[in-house]
Amino acid sequence: MQKYELTLVLDGKASAAKKKAVTESIEKIVALGKGKMDKVNEWGVRDLAYKMGKSTSGVYLHFPLELETEVAQNLLGKIRANEDIIRYLLVREGR
Secondary structure: OEEEEEEEEEEOOOOHHHHHHHHHHHHHHHHHOOOEEOOOEEEEEEEEEEEEOOEEEEEEEEEEEEEOHHHHHHHHHHHHHOOOEEEEEEEEOOO
């Protein structure tokens, strides 16, 4: 298992229900892949450096994860398909 850090940016106007839905979908994918997820850190709403679509601010969520490489690739596919996520970054730790 590899350690990863996943950071997501949702629209700044995202509701609590939308944040919870995204968090639960990430938890589900990690659980199905027999991975581990530490506490989700919500970094709050921040202004974006430039406009992304119609968004000028974003809600940042940070997930410390332990996954197999195949599960990480599957996770990226699911993130790309989710329209609520405007940006994402998945980085493997220790490199």
